[in-house]
Amino acid sequence: MDATFSQLAMLGSSLVLIFGLILLWRRRVPAYINAFTGQSIALAGVAGATGYFGNEPELYWVAAFLLVLKGAVIPALLRRMGRRFGTERELDPYVNTATSLLMAGLLVLFGYAVMRPLVATSQLPTRASIPLAMGLILVSLFVIVTRKKALTQIVGFLMLENGIALLAILGTYGIPLIVELGVFLDALLGFLVMQVFVYRIQETFQTMDIGQLSRLRH
Amino acid sequence: MAPELLLLALSVASYAVGALAALIVRGMVGRALVAVGALVGSLATLALGAWCLATGATLAFAAPWLPLTGLALRADGLSAFFLVVVGLGGAAASVYGFGYSAHYDGRYSLRLLGAMFNVLLLSLAIQVLADNALTFLVTWEAMSLSAYLLVLVEHDQHGTVRAANWYLAVTHAGFAALVAAFLVLAGGDMTGSFAAMRSATLPPATRNVVFLLALVGFGTKAGVIPLHVWLPMAHPVAPSHVSALLSGVVIKMGVYGLMRVALDLLGGGPPWWGGVVLGLGAVSALLGVLYALMEHDLKRLLAYHSVENVGIILLGVGAGLMFQSYGLPGLATLGFIAGLYHTLNHACFKGLLFLGAGSVLYATHTRNMEQLGGLISRMPRTAACFLVGAAAISALPPLNGFASEWLVFQTLMGGALVPHPEAAIGMAIAVAMLALTSGLAVACFVKAFGITFLALPRSAEAERAREVPASMQVGMLVLVGMCVALGLTPFLVVPVLSRALAGLGGLPLTPIGFSLRLPFSVSGVTGEMSPLLVGVGVLLLGTLTAVVLRGVADRRLRIGDTWGCGRVGQTPRMEYTATAFAEPLRRVFAELYRPTEDLSIDFHPKSKYFVRSIAYRSEVEPWFERLLYTPLLSALRGAAVRVRQVQAGSLHLYLAYMTIALLALLVVARWSR
Structure with a gap:
């Protein structure tokens, strides 16, 4: 039973991380949105599995919310934004694809190294997957730092959120539902605020290139 | 429900109503609601303080249902006394503010003014009741920020933003010092009650650090020299009823905080604590009045006088702290009473003077004294009120300034009883400095009143001035009444204050009455002086002179120009100016002022005996x-x-x-x- 759960968690977490890595080599916005959708569905799967095996019925709710909000609503909003500036690609990131992948690998390794004491002392069947969540958090941060287009950064932020949710689900079998709901609302609001900003940036600079914002400095 | 809690709830509720009304209702109704909210709240605060002082009731209130705030309130004698100060200042300022803020309608944000005015009063009232570090610091910051926004109301006037920024910077530097002081004092637990801090025993070095941090923090708020720079900038540019509140009440929170921490929480310390406070007080008093003398901006002049009066208050408090550490509790109580009494009195007369200056500003649109004059015939009631305030701040009997400054003198004279020569000599020097300060203050207010209200108007605005609306007069009259009442009843006030102080920092309940005698006895010599007799003598002499003059003088009625000296064709240009009045003192204290003078004379090209114009500029360099x-x-x-x-x-x-x-x-x- 635990072995199955452990393997399922590992599989789900790996999927979540791999969807995250897609951001590093694809250049087109629809691909990012698809990756995010897939990641959210995988995350919902992990939540559902944890709810089933860990006997935490609250996690079903979390899984449902994840599916609706991050699997459907936010991707739809993203697509609408994407249609509006769909032609813009992530052309020249600060770090090229090859180096990015190398860095991502290093960051996942770093995640493993940091999480070692936790994994060593934990008794949870999900313990082996915890470093993957940490890896996803670090990789998402890396994406936000090195990519120039606002949409890429938003997707990076959302994946960072997913990484944190994954860490919470794996490490503690889910934080209380009320907190989880708060986090969802937070993410949604953050997303909406960013959306407004992206429109404003687009209006002001005729581009979504965040690098242009340095022109605001006087 | 106990009456104290009811009063507290009433004051909080009406401040809140006033603040909300400012945001929602516009126009005259809005202004009235703001004023009523602030007035009712202030009266409730005043009643709460007076009730606690009269009955000795204490109020304790904690709000565990607000888990993150850690709100805890408690009223003891000191809190109750400062509640009275807050209520009194707030009540007068709110009545006055109703009329005064009328001309802001459409020019500046009345919503900001009304809301922040009520928030400021609310935070002041809660501030003095705070019973743990967190409540104290949060309300302290609320007070500072609302005062900052109030200073900014006339944001488009020259110098306002700069003054507000200075205020914000200095007050936050002070706030940082306070946070550090309370962190050390509370050992990191900011929601621990003050009672725990009182009973904690800290090593002497730590206590010294706490005291010095608190002195810096509260000194910035009180405007102690050299931390006073923001005060002469920020107080003049605020709306005048706010200036009255800032100078009358807000800076007194520095005094409150210092007494709360140094006397109550730390329970007194080594003699040098009192010595430092005493020295700062003496320097602030003297330099404050000296810089006030050089000011020709009416409100800036008053702001420098606030520095002076905070100095006088600190003379009392510092002497009290010194006597306490030398084991002379009776004199210590006298010193603290003197400080507190002067705090209350200063709130009354400085509030009154700022309201009076506000009326002048309202009627003439200028604060520059060189453009005023002749207002006594145009605004007689304002002039009378201002005169009472000026006499009170100059410590002329029988007004309240005299009563409390006299107590400070009495306390400092008691320094002769201290068996340590450095303390005794220090207090004697402080007496001399206080005497000089009082004399200069009289000179300064002769100038302020004479140049502003007497003689001929120096500008068209002053010529056209009219008496201010009734609500503003009422605001001033309330404080006039308090100045007279507090001046006539020191023998009632002093015992109440000594009861209020009992128990703080281990002070015993000493029955102290107000007397006009000097208890001053040096070993071997017992000197005694009776100012009452001196006063009666002076009065008799004056009456005698008047009688003789009436008998001898030519009693035909003659009407001539004011200060005309028999000349005809007087013009305002022939009048004595504020600069000219202050000139002798500027020469005497030239080393301090280091004035820069710039005189340029434009001669006629044909002959230098014909002068076309003379431009004279002189500035005092701080x-x-x-x-x-x-x-x-x-x-x-x-x-x-x-x-x-x-x-x-x-x-x-x-x-x-x-x-x-x-x-x-x-x-x-x-x-x-």
Whole structure:
């Protein structure tokens, strides 16, 4: 039973991380949105599995919310934004694809190294997957730092959120539902605020290139 | 429900109503609601304080259902006394503010003014009731920020934003010192009650650190020299009823805080604590009045007098702290009473004077005394009120300024009883400085009243001035009444204050009455002086002179120009100016003022015996401020320039900083053991 759960968690977490890595080599916005959708569905799967095996019925709710909000609503909003500036690609990131992948690998390794004491002392069947969540958090941060287009950064932020949710689900079998709901609302609001900003940036600079914002400095 | 809690709830509720009304209702109804909210709240605050003082009731209130706030309130004698100060100042200012803020309608934000006015009063009332560090600091900050926004109301006037920025910077430097002081005092537990701090025993070095931090923190608020720079800038540019509140009440929170921490929480300390406070008080008093003398801006002059009066208050408090550590509780109580009494009196007469200056500003649209004059015939009621305030601040009997300054004198004379020569001599010097201060204050208010209200108007605005609306007169009259009442009843006030102080820092309940005798006995010699007799003598002499003059003088009624000296064709240009009045003192204290003079005379090209125009400019250089603040500011600016390189304006760089910080934290957390 635990072995199955452990393997399922590992599989789900790996999927979540791999969807995250897609951001590093694809250049087109629809691909990012698809990756995010897939990641959210995988995350919902992990939540559902944890709810089933860990006997935490609250996690079903979390899984449902994840599916609706991050699997459907936010991707739809993203697509609408994407249609509006769909032609813009992530052309020249600060770090090229090859180096990015190398860095991502290093960051996942770093995640493993940091999480070692936790994994060593934990008794949870999900313990082996915890470093993957940490890896996803670090990789998402890396994406936000090195990519120039606002949409890429938003997707990076959302994946960072997913990484944190994954860490919470794996490490503690889910934080209380009320907190989880708060986090969802937070993410949604953050997303909406960013959306407004992206429109404003687009209006002001005729581009979504965040690098242009340095022109605001006087 | 106990009456104290009812009054507290009433005051909080009506302040809240006043603040909300300001935001929602516009126009005259809005102004009226703001004034009524503030007035009812202030009266409830006043009643609460008076009730606690009269009955000795204490109020204790904690709000465990607000878990994150840690709100805890408690009223003892000291709190109750400051509640009275807050209520009194707030009530007068709110009535006055109703009329005064009328001309703001459409020009400045009445919503900001009304809402922040009520918030300021609310935070003041809660402030003095705070019973733990967190409540105290939160209300302290609420008070500072609402005062900052109030200073900013006339934001488009010259110098307002600069003054507000100075205020914000200095007050936050002070706030940082206070947070540090309370952190040390509370051992990190900011929601621990003051009772725990009282019973805690700290090593002497730690106590000294707490005292010095508190002195800096509260000194910035009280406007003690050299931390006073913001005060003469910020108080004049605020709306006048706010200035009255700032000068009358808000800066007194520094005195309250100092007494709360040094006397109550720390329970007194070594003699040098009192010595430092005494020295700062003496310097503030003297320099404050000296700089006030050189001011020709009516409200700035009053603001410098606030520095002076805070100095006088601190003379009392400092002497009290010294006597307490020398084991002379009776004299210590007298010193604290003197400080507190002067606090209340200053709230009354300085509030009154700022309201009077506000009326002048309202009627003439200028604060520059050189453009005023002749207002006594145009605004007789304002002039009478201002005159009472001026006489009170000059410590003329029988007004309240005399009563409390007299107590300060009495206390300092008691320094002769201290068996340590350095303390005894220090207090004697303080007596001399206080005497000089009082004399100069009289000179300054002769100037302020004479140039502003007497003689002929020096400008068209002053010529057209009209008496101010009734609500503003009522606001001033309330304080006139208090000045007279507090001046006539010191023998009633002093015992109440000594009861209020009993128990603080281990002070015993000493029955102290007000007397006009000087209890001063040096070993071997017992000297005694009876000012009452002197006063009666002076009065008799005056009456005698008047009688003789009436009998002898030519009694035909003659009407001539004011200060006409028999000349005909008087013009305002022939009048004595404020600059001219202050000139002798500027020469005497030239070393202090270091005035820069600039005289340019434009002669007729044909002959230098015909002068076309003379331009004279003279400025007093606040050199010691420059000495202190210029290096500080340039160091800050240098640091800011260096820090700015980190801030390159690139969003990615900032994100990278955050990521690197996170990675570094993870590394530290993982491998630090």
